[in-house]
Amino acid sequence: MFIHHVYFWLKNPGNDADLQALKKGLESLTRIETIGMYQIGTPASTNRDVIDRSYSVSWMLVFDNLEDEEIYQEHPDHKKFVADCSHLWEKVVVYDSIDE
Secondary structure, eight states, rough: OOOEEEEEESSSOOOOOHHHHHHHHHHTTTTOTTTOOOEEEESSSOOOOOOOOOOOOEEEESSHHHHHHHHHHHHHHHHHHHHHGGGEEEEEEEEEEEEE
């Protein structure tokens, strides 16, 4: 299993139109055939010292393997998403992990 978890910080974090546009863009990626499971989220209301709630949107994907994730990265829908939506965010952080 390969987990691809992306965190987005919006340029205008209080702007609901930007938030919805990013979520809609992420939804457009769910048609990519190599995605096994996905989740679009926003920070939970939990509040402990170790929790970072500064991001605007999280995008978690589960793939069967690294090769499927690489297909996703090169997919035309993914490239279109980046081209269409990158103006919305100021920062992106990615955490990839694998089963061992």
